[in-house]
Amino acid sequence: MAAKKPFIKVQCSVCKKTNYFTKKSKVTAEKKLELKKFCSACRKHTLHKESKR
Numbered sequence: 366m367a368a369k370k371p372f373i374k375v376q377c378s379v380c381k382k383t384n385y386f387t388k389k390s391k392v393t394a395e396k397k398l399e400l401k402k403f404c405s406a407c408r409k410h411t412l413h414k415e416s417k418r
Contacts, residue, residue: 368391370389370391371389372387373386373387373388373389373415373416374415374416375387375402375415376413376414376415377404377412377413378411378413379404379407380406380411382404382405384402384403384404384413385402397414398415399413399414399415400412401413
């Protein structure tokens with residue numbers, strides 16, 4: 366049976382608020398995840414990076 370993908374917190378790089386949760390494959394992804402998402406605290410689109418659990 367395949368291993369489950371772990372949940373990852375995605376944190377705003379400007380205000381450091383955790384806004385999103387997602388899953389990431391351990392096999393294919395070597396680097397930390399970086400996405401441009403909307404931050405409700407900053408009220409604009411900012412870079413969100415994968416944070417520690």
